Amino acid sequence: MERIGVVGAGTMGSGITQVLAIKGFQVLLHDIDQEALLKGIGRIKKQLERSVEKEKISADEKDKALERIKGITVLDELDSVQLVIEAAAEDMEVKKSLFKKLQEICPEDVILATNTSSLSISQIARATDRQDKVVGMHFFNPVPVMKLVEIIKGEKTSRDTVKKVKVLSENMGKRPVEVKDSPGFVVNRLLIPMINEAAILYEQGVAGAEAIDKGMELGANHPIGPLALADLIGLDVCLAIMETLHQDLKDHKYRPAAILKDKVAKGELGRKSQQGFYNYG
Numbered sequence: 001m002e003r004i005g006v007v008g009a010g011t012m013g014s015g016i017t018q019v020l021a022i023k024g025f026q027v028l029l030h031d032i033d034q035e036a037l038l039k040g041i042g043r044i045k046k047q048l049e050r051s052v053e054k055e056k057i058s059a060d061e062k063d064k065a066l067e068r069i070k071g072i073t074v075l076d077e078l079d080s081v082q083l084v085i086e087a088a089a090e091d092m093e094v095k096k097s098l099f100k101k102l103q104e105i106c107p108e109d110v111i112l113a114t115n116t117s118s119l120s121i122s123q124i125a126r127a128t129d130r131q132d133k134v135v136g137m138h139f140f141n142p143v144p145v146m147k148l149v150e151i152i153k154g155e156k157t158s159r160d161t162v163k164k165v166k167v168l169s170e171n172m173g174k175r176p177v178e179v180k181d182s183p184g185f186v187v188n189r190l191l192i193p194m195i196n197e198a199a200i201l202y203e204q205g206v207a208g209a210e211a212i213d214k215g216m217e218l219g220a221n222h223p224i225g226p227l228a229l230a231d232l233i234g235l236d237v238c239l240a241i242m243e244t245l246h247q248d249l250k251d252h253k254y255r256p257a258a259i260l261k262d263k264v265a266k267g268e269l270g271r272k273s274q275q276g277f278y279n280y281g
């Protein structure tokens, strides 16, 4: 595979694009919103410039990586790619409508992967007539740093598709693990309820944000505490995952924390809006 399409130029889409480009893939990065697209490409440029400053890559490698990225706002231009990784909004209807369009645009041998963090791969696949070629490729934030990719096999995903996305993940320098199609898969089923519980502790005044985070950094050796991590992931993303776990697993223990709902309603989404559990202004 040489030519990959990435749909969605947000934090995850731009991170995935950055890694693909640095590893030598041609990438068509799509976003319907021109401003979001430019912001995503700007983020990649900044990260690569930082890597040059740290002498992790040369200026020439950075320039070549940037040349391999083409930003597009018209989905039809994805007709020439060999695989698409979708990293659009975490909403089942948005994803289904996107996959329906992608299967009309992309030749029938093209694999359609989704970076969904908790939604059902099988359900997304049913929007297409190539369910054997629909698969989950779940990356972690920050994508250039985190090694894991969860490979999620839907009901009808073929072994050949799984094999191909595992090889692609390895060629991106990542470590793929295969998991079943279950709400939140493995990592988010464990991680997001922990973040939710930290939000409840904060809400109940058991401890302040710094104390909760220091507790998990120093007491459980986590690189950052759960509330700082929530701000990094995005409180809207954390809430969407909790809602999926709650609805699909039908268990009260996954009830989203009220403070998470309040903050999202107020537009306090974490680092990306400069305000979450902490202020980044």
Ligand code: CAA
Binding pocket: 047, 054, 116, 117, 139, 140, 141, 142, 143, 144, 145, 146, 188, 191, 223, 224, 229, 233, 237
């Ligand atoms: N992009 C690229 N590189 C980044 C980065 C970014 N956004 N943020 C940090 N880095 C790099 C830094 O450049 C630095 O690299 P070097 O060591 O080579 O210089 C390295 O990461 C460490 O960064 P810092 O020293 O600035 O800060 P840190 O030591 O606190 O590390 C961190 C930052 C890597 C984010 C670390 O705190 C960490 O690992 N946190 C946990 C992250 C995590 O759990 N992610 C999973 C979230 S869940 C998810 O993503 C799934 C989902 O569906 C919601």
